[in-house]
Amino acid sequence: MKRLAALTLLLVCAAAPRAGAAPARRVALVVAGDAGARSPLFDAVSRGLAGRDAVTRFVLRPDEDADPIAKGRLLADLQERDLIVPVGDAASRFVTDELGGTPIFFVGAGVVAGESLRERATGGVFSFSVSALLDAAKALKLRRLGVAYTPGYEPILDLIRTGAAARGLRVTGRRIAAPKELGPAARDLLDREQAVWVLGDPLLARGAGFEYLRERSLSRAVPLISTDPGAVARGALLGYEPPQGALAAVAVAGVSRRLDRRASSPGERLQSAPAGGTVLVNAVLARKWGLPPGPEPGWRRVR
Amino acid sequence: MGSKTRRWIGPLLAALTTATAPASAKVLFTGYGDFQATPQGAYKIGGPPSVLKNFGLGPETLETRGFAINSLGLFATTALSDRTRLQMDVTYRDIGNSVKTIRIQYAYLEQKAWDATFRAGKITLPFGWYNQNRFYPFQRPSITGPVFQSAILGLPIADIGASAERTFDLGAAALTADVYAVNGYGPSPGSTDTFRSASLPGALTISNNLGSVDANHKVAVGGRLDLSPRGAPESSVGASYYRGEWDPAGQRLLQMAGAHAHGQWAGVEGLAEYLHLSVQGDHGFAANLGSQDWSTDGFFVETDYHGLKPRGRELTPWARYEYTVSRGSGGGGRERLSVAAGGVALRVMDGLIAKAEFDSLSYRLPFAAGDVTLSGYTLTLGLTATF
Numbered sequence: 105m106k107r108l109a110a111l112t113l114l115l116v117c118a119a120a121p122r123a124g125a126a127p128a129r130r131v132a133l134v135v136a137g138d139a140g141a142r143s144p145l146f147d148a149v150s151r152g153l154a155g156r157d158a159v160t161r162f163v164l165r166p167d168e169d170a171d172p173i174a175k176g177r178l179l180a181d182l183q184e185r186d187l188i189v190p191v192g193d194a195a196s197r198f199v200t201d202e203l204g205g206t207p208i209f210f211v212g213a214g215v216v217a218g219e220s221l222r223e224r225a226t227g228g229v230f231s232f233s234v235s236a237l238l239d240a241a242k243a244l245k246l247r248r249l250g251v252a253y254t255p256g257y258e259p260i261l262d263l264i265r266t267g268a269a270a271r272g273l274r275v276t277g278r279r280i281a282a283p284k285e286l287g288p289a290a291r292d293l294l295d296r297e298q299a300v301w302v303l304g305d306p307l308l309a310r311g312a313g314f315e316y317l318r319e320r321s322l323s324r325a326v327p328l329i330s331t332d333p334g335a336v337a338r339g340a341l342l343g344y345e346p347p348q349g350a351l352a353a354v355a356v357a358g359v360s361r362r363l364d365r366r367a368s369s370p371g372e373r374l375q376s377a378p379a380g381g382t383v384l385v386n387a388v389l390a391r392k393w394g395l396p397p398g399p400e401p402g403w404r405r406v407r
Numbered sequence: 408m409g410s411k412t413r414r415w416i417g418p419l420l421a422a423l424t425t426a427t428a429p430a431s432a433k434v435l436f437t438g439y440g441d442f443q444a445t446p447q448g449a450y451k452i453g454g455p456p457s458v459l460k461n462f463g464l465g466p467e468t469l470e471t472r473g474f475a476i477n478s479l480g481l482f483a484t485t486a487l488s489d490r491t492r493l494q495m496d497v498t499y500r501d502i503g504n505s506v507k508t509i510r511i512q513y514a515y516l517e518q519k520a521w522d523a524t525f526r527a528g529k530i531t532l533p534f535g536w537y538n539q540n541r542f543y544p545f546q547r548p549s550i551t552g553p554v555f556q557s558a559i560l561g562l563p564i565a566d567i568g569a570s571a572e573r574t575f576d577l578g579a580a581a582l583t584a585d586v587y588a589v590n591g592y593g594p595s596p597g598s599t600d601t602f603r604s605a606s607l608p609g610a611l612t613i614s615n616n617l618g619s620v621d622a623n624h625k626v627a628v629g630g631r632l633d634l635s636p637r638g639a640p641e642s643s644v645g646a647s648y649y650r651g652e653w654d655p656a657g658q659r660l661l662q663m664a665g666a667h668a669h670g671q672w673a674g675v676e677g678l679a680e681y682l683h684l685s686v687q688g689d690h691g692f693a694a695n696l697g698s699q700d701w702s703t704d705g706f707f708v709e710t711d712y713h714g715l716k717p718r719g720r721e722l723t724p725w726a727r728y729e730y731t732v733s734r735g736s737g738g739g740g741r742e743r744l745s746v747a748a749g750g751v752a753l754r755v756m757d758g759l760i761a762k763a764e765f766d767s768l769s770y771r772l773p774f775a776a777g778d779v780t781l782s783g784y785t786l787t788l789g790l791t792a793t794f
Contacts, residue, residue, distance in 0.1 A: 130489070169758045170545060172437035172793045176484035177492070184486040239600045 123358035129157040129363050129371040136164045145212050146191045153189075153359060159163030160185070164198055175353050179203060187362055189355075189389040193231075193332070197306075200226060202331055211355040212346065212377070214331040215304040218256030227362060227373035229354050230304070234260070234346045238267045240383045240403070241299060241329065241343050244395050249329075250293030252275045252317070254305035257373045264301065274278040283307060294324045299341070304331035314338070325393050336406045338385040341395075342405075343384040346377035354378055413666040433591050435484045441477040441544040442790045446471070450768075450783030455776040464781070476502040480543070482513070490519040491542025513565050519575040523573040532564045533572065533585035533631040534647045535680050539563075548723040548752035550789040553707040555682070555731040555744055561614025566590055568626070583633040586613065591627025591651030592616045592661055601691030605772055616653065627651025629663075642670035659688035672713030681706045682731075695773050697739020705731025705744070721754040761790040 129154060135146040162182065170173055171232055179202055182188050195211035195239040200220035201384060210216060210228030220226050239248060249268060261277045268275040270398045276297060278289045286307070292298045300321065307313045309332050320341035321328045327341035336343040340399045380402075387405035438695035452464055459465050469531075480498040487493060495514040501507035514539060515528030531539050541547045542563040556562050568589030575582045593616050595601040603613055616622075633645035649663040660686040669678045684703035686692075693699045707729035715722040726749040733742040750764035768782040 158736060166758070167754075169793055170481050170754075171758075172439055172480075172545065173543070175793075176435050176437040176482045177494070179437075180484040180492060183433060187655075227448065327510040 110206050129186045131157050131159045132162055132182050132188045133159055134162045134164060134188060134190040134195045134199055135192055137166050143192065144348045145245060145352055148348055149191055149211055150353050152352055152356035164195055183382065184199045187359065189359055201205065214333060215227045215306055218254035218305040221256035222376060229351065229358055229375040229377060230331065231346050231377055233346060233379045233381060234267050236264045236272055236344055236381060236383055237329055237342060238273060240275060242271050244401050246299040246300045248274050250297035250300045251275055251282055251303060252293060252300055252308055253277060253303040254280055254307060256351060257303045260303055261320050263376055280308065286313055286316065290320050291405055294320050294326045299327045299329055301329040309335065327389065333384055336386050342387050344381055345384060346381040350378040350380055417428060434483050436481055437483040437503040439543065439791060439793045440479050443477045443550060444788045445471055446788065447559065448785035450781055452781055456776045458776050458779055464791055466540055471696035477557025492517045512563055514630050519693055525571050527569040529567050530570050532566060532582045532587060532629065533570065534564055534649060534663065535665045536631065536645065536669050536678060537680055540788045544791045545793045548711050548725045548762065549727065549750060550762050550787050551766065553729045555705050555729060555769065559613065566617050570631065581635045581637065588626050588628050588631040590621040593618050594654055595691060602653055602686050602689040604691040605695045623650045623652055623655050623657035625657040644668045644759065654688065659684050674712055676711040676713060679706065679708045694775060695740060695742065696733060696735030698735030698737045700736040701733055703731060704722050723751060723752045736738050742773065743771045745769050758793045760791045762791065782792045
């Protein structure tokens with residue numbers, strides 16, 4: 105009996121340091137393969153996280169869906185981490201689609217499914233700046249803004265409302281919960297507002313949904329503001345490219361708060377990119393619609 | 408065990424479990440589906456009627472057309488820790504009103520330690536290059552694999568045992584060495600002295616000889632060396648070896664040896680594999696090859712081109728040739744198989760590949776009364792989806 109008690113005590117003491125000590129936090133930094141080779145943002149975030157915790161870098165192949173065995177291994181490795189930090193749109197989309205419910209902090213994504221944002225475990229900093237785009241709208245004298253958003257984007261809508269109020273702009277939000285609601289919502293916003301801000305759910309920001317909004321926008325001469333910088337070349341009037349260094353700094357601070365479990369409210373979970381980047385303007389559309397001449401300092405025309 | 412002792416065990420187990428269990432160990436599922444359609448296939452069967460009737464055939468021409476869900480596979484992966492992973496593949500085949508075949512292709516625990524990777528369970532043997540890299544339809548542009556490997560040898564070659572793998576940095580190249588010990592091949596099911604029976608291609612595969620328990624008191628062993636140049640990690644040359652007694656008494660030896668070369672340059676991917684089988688004391692094939700001791704030598708070469716992207720979709724043309732001959736140790740008849748195949752694969756969208764393939768086959772199996780021949784062609788269309 106005494107021998108058993110001694111053995112028990114020995115085994116519990118052997119296990120106790122592992123149970124009581126704070127385990128090293130393991131962070132997965134993920135970037136898409138086509139961007140990985142030339143991603144200043146990924147490099148900046150990587151440098152910012154260096155020296156703290158255990159950071160492992162993963163580069164996604166362009167055809168990650170092609171091999172389910174390799175994909176399963178990758179997802180199993182990612183899921184093991186305390187926090188997954190996808191950098192850029194492609195990596196963020198892959199991680200949020202495949203690993204919902206796992207702690208994720210995306211960096212520099214403009215298009216993220218709203219359903220993913222509703223998960224408490226998901227947070228991040230977007231690639232667009234609410235303040236910079238509101239300033240651009242104001243400079244173009246677009247004072248009545250409609251915001252098309254999907255469930256999950258409510259915190260961003262709140263940021264837009266707060267920023268718009270401070271600038272004397274009026275914002276009307278229209279929630280789109282299903283594809284069938286897109287048509288009526290688009291008609292409603294484009295009929296009444298001077299510009300429509302399309303928040304970055306793939307339903308609205310990509311594919312057939314964005315094509316529909318663009319066509320309606322062109323026919324009504326009502327500009328679109330997009331969270332996806334690539335959309336400016338595809339028919340949106342305004343977009344935004346964030347300053348990489350400042351974005352990386354915000355991201356590193358956000359990752360630290362997440363690891364320390366200090367960010368819990370939706371407003372803290374989801375952040376807008378810092379101002380000071382480049383506002384993208386579709387020069388053809390601006391000229392076509394007779395918008396005030398520009399550009400402002402820090403703007404870039406896209407044709 | 409006394410009551411006082413029992414009182415300790417509960418808290419002890421609870422403490423150890425809490426201290427050692429991972430925070431979460433979710434299982435991730437991925438998978439694939441493979442659908443095939445045969446618009447046209449025609450094979451001419453020739454040979455002595457007295458021999459052919461044993462297969463339920465006569466000298467005739469068979470035509471084939473039809474659809475099939477070739478396989479549905481589910482891969483389960485879970486990471487128990489940074490270095491430990493559990494992986495499993497369950498494949499459903501012969502899918503009709505019900506599923507006739509449910510196969511565990513592999514199921515093993517993988518542990519990384521001391522710069523090596525250890526696996527235990529049902530493992531895909533590190534033999535050749537094709538077995539581990541091209542077995543699944545989503546791993547290759549072709550619909551079918553080389554006929555000898557897939558229809559006679561039976562891919563994947565997977566068995567119950569353990570393996571170890573380590574890569575050595577040689578500076579200009581990396582050398583990966585694998586060693587394994589497995590139960591090994593046994594006799595043909597229901598027999599003690601037959602390893603392989605004469606049959607037309609696809610009828611009976613040697614993989615049916617891999618049982619859930621060891622056929623004898625001896626363990627089969629083997630290994631592979633694979634050399635990759637530093638600047639081209641996708642390219643490699645290598646050699647493989649397997650050795651094990653197959654009969655219940657553990658007296659009759661089966662050996663397999665292989666060599667492979669794989670490379671990619673300017674969008675052209677090439678693969679060549681050579682295979683040698685040596686079997687002792689096989690009554691099953693003795694009547695065909697004139698000896699209980701026989702050997703097989705064969706090779707296949709395949710070339711794919713990856714540089715075409717019409718409308719942004721990857722289009723991969725490919726071509727393959729294989730030749731295999733089996734002979735007895737004392738002369739006698741020879742089994743011969745030659746297949747020429749070619750086709751294209753089109754990545755329609757992420758997770759979906761459409762394929763087309765044409766195969767032309769010639770097969771000869773010797774019998775005392777005369778040779779049985781099979782020759783013909785098949786046009787096959789396929790869709791492979793991954794998720």
